[in-house]
Amino acid sequence: MSRAFTREEDSENAIAGIGERPVSQHRNLVTERGLALIDSELAELRDELAKAEKRADRERIALMSRDLRYWTARRESAELSVPEPGSDLVRFGMGVTLEGDDGRKVHWKIVGEDEADPSKGSISHVSPMAVALFGKKVGDVASVNGKEWEIVKLSDS
Known part of the structure; x- marks a missing residue:
């Protein structure tokens, strides 16, 4: 296959020798704390990616880009679930x-x-x-x- 037909992110990952982080096929239920942790991770990764780009650190760029794709997917699929107060049945978040x-x-x-x-x-x-x-x-x-x-x-x- 011609290199012209490969995705840029594939060549970035090849540079660092890394693959994509697998995304779970289960529903992405999150607590309020879990949602905040995802948002924090995204902010930190964006900051780290900017630093890597300034240094032209191709391996770090590939790693941060891969992780950013993972956490972006997790944020997009996140379903906030808060347990019903006083529930007498075991539920998510309890x-x-x-x-x-x-x-x-x-x-x-x-x-x-x-x-x-x-x-x-x-x-x-x-x-x-x-x-x-x-x-x-x-x-x-x-x-x-x-x-x-x-x-x-x-x-x-």
Whole structure:
């Protein structure tokens, strides 16, 4: 194929040896915080791209351009979802406290895929745990990977 028929972004990515960031096929549900994080990421990437362009750093330009395409797509598909206050059913954006068979308690906030950070207590709405919890209420049991967890508390965060 003639180089005249390749997309500019393809040649940028070839320079840096990078591919596109895969965009999830799931609904892009986001919390208010998640939406703010996307907007912040976009602003930072635009700033970094401008700096890279001033330095004519082709690798950095390719990397920032790729990430900007990813976050722009995520922003365009974002669906803000706020849980109904006082809901007694597990929903997106809620905090859920669980107790395992061993008496150990854990607390998860169910958030969007890009916002999820299990090490900080948030899980993606498409994770097996979140899927097992949706629609349940305090006292119900969710089973994930052969382990049962009782829902002991729901919160708006």
